[in-house]
Amino acid sequence: MKRVGIVVLLLLVAGIAYAKDYEVKKKAGDFDVQVAIDKNPPVVGDNNVKIEIKDSAGKYVNDAKVVVDYSMPAMPGMPAMNYKTDAELKGNEYKATMGLSMSGSWNIVVKITRAGKTSTMKFTVDAK
């Protein structure tokens, strides 16, 4: 019985260790962008977002201005909602917090401006 308990405990620990961020990888212009959201699925409330940007040579881009736009189109009884937040560079990652005010589908646009040129990456999340 003891052994079974230890195995169950190990599985639980492994489950926590492998709990994955909500990840999206896409191209934005010449950049490879990886977005990780710490809630999976994203939730109503605060979601912490990490954004990694690499250039075509695979090097981290850490001199860009990064803005995260998140919006929900108008629906019956609800006007369109649009928010934006600046992502701040920490190490090689840009970090932002997205406060989603209701459940449902949100359009997310990551805008990356470098040397006067803006590239965008878009995806949607379904907030629970």
Ligand SMILES: [Cu+2]
């Ligand atoms: Cu809505």
